[in-house]
Amino acid sequence: xxxxxxxxxxxxxxxxxxxxxxxxxxxxxxxxxxxxxxxxxxxxxxxxxxxxxxxxxxxxxxxxxxxxxxxxxxxxxxxxxxxxxxxxxxxxxxxxxxxxxxxxxxxxx
Amino acid sequence: xxxxxxxxxxxxxxxxxxxxxxxxxxxxxxxxxxxxxxxxxxxxxxxxxxxxxxxxxxxxxxxxxxxxxxxxxxxxxxxxxxxxxxxxxxxxxxxxxxxxxxxxxxxxxxxxx
Numbered sequence: 443x444x445x446x447x448x449x450x451x452x453x454x455x456x457x458x459x460x461x462x463x464x465x466x467x468x469x470x471x472x473x474x475x476x477x478x479x480x481x482x483x484x485x486x487x488x489x490x491x492x493x494x495x496x497x498x499x500x501x502x503x504x505x506x507x508x509x510x511x512x513x514x515x516x517x518x519x520x521x522x523x524x525x526x527x528x529x530x531x532x533x534x535x536x537x538x539x540x541x542x543x544x545x546x547x548x549x550x551x
Numbered sequence: 552x553x554x555x556x557x558x559x560x561x562x563x564x565x566x567x568x569x570x571x572x573x574x575x576x577x578x579x580x581x582x583x584x585x586x587x588x589x590x591x592x593x594x595x596x597x598x599x600x601x602x603x604x605x606x607x608x609x610x611x612x613x614x615x616x617x618x619x620x621x622x623x624x625x626x627x628x629x630x631x632x633x634x635x636x637x638x639x640x641x642x643x644x645x646x647x648x649x650x651x652x653x654x655x656x657x658x659x660x661x662x663x664x
Binding site (some may be wrong): 544 | 555563574585591592594596599607641643652653654655656657658660
């Protein structure tokens with residue numbers, strides 16, 4: 443069974459304190475790994491898609507990387523507005539997306 | 552309107568009520584999805600429609616009944632729900648069935664009393 447595990451469950455950072463969120467997965471035939479951001483009471487907002495090991499993508503203070511077993515979402519010098527829940531999802535073969543439980547990030551000024 | 556919209560944003564209903572959730576996408580996509588999001592749980596896929604045809608039904612109880620009249624509109628009809636059905640219900644759309652990026656609506660927060 444496909445599995446997606448995100449860690450930590452919650453992370454509290456000071457403004458400017460860089461860190462990384464982890465998404466480990468066990469799937470056969472990965473087609474894509476997706477990162478979403480979700481603010482309280484809102485739907486997930488698409489951030490990145492990664493397709494193959496070694497691929498990296500960046501957007502402002504966020505950088506996503508992918509290996510054969512996991513993905514990291516690096517947050518450089520975070521600001522309070524980066525506070526949100528970050529969701530990871532994988533797609534394998536012709537199966538629907540499988541989501542992790544998310545990491546709840548709080549950035550304190 | 553742009554993107555994916557959902558109405559109502561909040562809904563409170565009794566266990567004997569019948570209500571419907573509506574989703575509309577303005578992205579020209581062909582696939583639409585219903586997800587359930589409960590606290591401390593991953594998003595749970597409920598239904599998938601591709602070109603108005605249902606392609607996935609993830610063992611969802613019959614008290615949830617989807618309807619997709621065209622590629623832009625998706626409904627979720629609710630009847631005789633249980634308190635454990637209280638959750639955020641999210642609609643999403645994508646270019647095609649099982650294609651990559653899904654775009655989500657803001658969700659409907661449902662409370663069943």
